[in-house]
Amino acid sequence: MHGSNDQALAANENETRMGLAALITGGFMLVEFVGGIIANSLALIADAGHMLTDFAALGLAWFAFRLMRHPADWKRTYGFDRFQVLVAFANGLALFVIAAWIVYEAIHRLLSGDAHVIGGIMVVIGIAGLLVNVVSFLLLRGADRDNLNVRGAVLHVIGDMLGSVAALVAGAVIMITGWTPIDPLLSVLVALIILRSAWFVVTESAHILLESAPSELDTRSIAPDLIGNIEGVDDIHHVHVWSLTQARKVATLHAVVKDATDIEEVVRGIKTRLNRKFGLDHITVEVEYRRCADEIFPNNRATS
Numbered sequence: 001m002h003g004s005n006d007q008a009l010a011a012n013e014n015e016t017r018m019g020l021a022a023l024i025t026g027g028f029m030l031v032e033f034v035g036g037i038i039a040n041s042l043a044l045i046a047d048a049g050h051m052l053t054d055f056a057a058l059g060l061a062w063f064a065f066r067l068m069r070h071p072a073d074w075k076r077t078y079g080f081d082r083f084q085v086l087v088a089f090a091n092g093l094a095l096f097v098i099a100a101w102i103v104y105e106a107i108h109r110l111l112s113g114d115a116h117v118i119g120g121i122m123v124v125i126g127i128a129g130l131l132v133n134v135v136s137f138l139l140l141r142g143a144d145r146d147n148l149n150v151r152g153a154v155l156h157v158i159g160d161m162l163g164s165v166a167a168l169v170a171g172a173v174i175m176i177t178g179w180t181p182i183d184p185l186l187s188v189l190v191a192l193i194i195l196r197s198a199w200f201v202v203t204e205s206a207h208i209l210l211e212s213a214p215s216e217l218d219t220r221s222i223a224p225d226l227i228g229n230i231e232g233v234d235d236i237h238h239v240h241v242w243s244l245t246q247a248r249k250v251a252t253l254h255a256v257v258k259d260a261t262d263i264e265e266v267v268r269g270i271k272t273r274l275n276r277k278f279g280l281d282h283i284t285v286e287v288e289y290r291r292c293a294d295e296i297f298p299n300n301r302a303t304s
């Protein structure tokens with residue numbers, strides 16, 4: 001019970017910090033976009049476009065934390081926890097799109113020779129954007145950094161931070177030297193950094209959505225461990241492990257037990273062992289004496 005209270009407090013803290021970061025990002029996005037149009041700076045316009053995606057991403061992340069408050073029902077027996085993973089996956093895909101657009105625009109500018117860029121405006125907005133992104137980053141850094149939704153949002157903010165640095169550097173170079181190609185070139189560098197971040201968010205969230213086993217857990221070690229440590233267990237098979245979120249790991253398995261074994265004691269022992277040794281917190285155990293009941297299904301593909 002104490003653990004669920006801690007999780008609820010952490011979720012509320014995440015929600016508050018995410019909401020504040022969304023408001024700050026959305027407000028400055030408009031300033032940066034107008035400044036980019038006035039200065040004719042791709043670095044600023046690209047970062048404003050990225051901030052638009054970030055505003056939507058942070059808003060969705062905030063909504064995901066709010067949605068998690070709803071209890072499970074007869075249609076959604078696991079509740080709404082996984083919505084945050086779905087949002088993180090969508091955020092990662094959005095980062096791919098934004099990065100591709102930045103690269104396309106940068107190439108177009110380099111080829112067309114559009115050189116009218118006002119460096120002074122870029123520097124001012126770059127500094128302001130950097131300060132805004134630092135505030136957002138500190139807000140999210142105080143949230144639960146193991147949460148995939150928070151991590152996805154942090155990556156968005158870091159991408160924005162890099163965009164502001166790029167705009168600042170590009171503006172300074174243009175003011176000092178007049179060399180305008182620095183604007184699209186630094187935009188491409190930011191796009192590559194964004195792509196790297198997007199790859200990690202998408203692959204990790206997809207791993208969860210595909211109900212793959214947690215990456216830190218070798219499911220092949222579960223059966224031998226239980227057979228060796230739980231008295232009365234002869235065999236363990238049909239082991240399935242997946243994650244609802246990073247924090248909620250689920251497992252089902254079949255346990256073949258000896259005759260006259262105390263079933264309650266065995267099941268309790270299996271669940272305790274799986275929780276303490278492997279970090280699993282929602283476990284279903286099907287107890288069998290001799291033959292597996294699933295043998296009646298000839299096309300059963302469950303792992304043995």
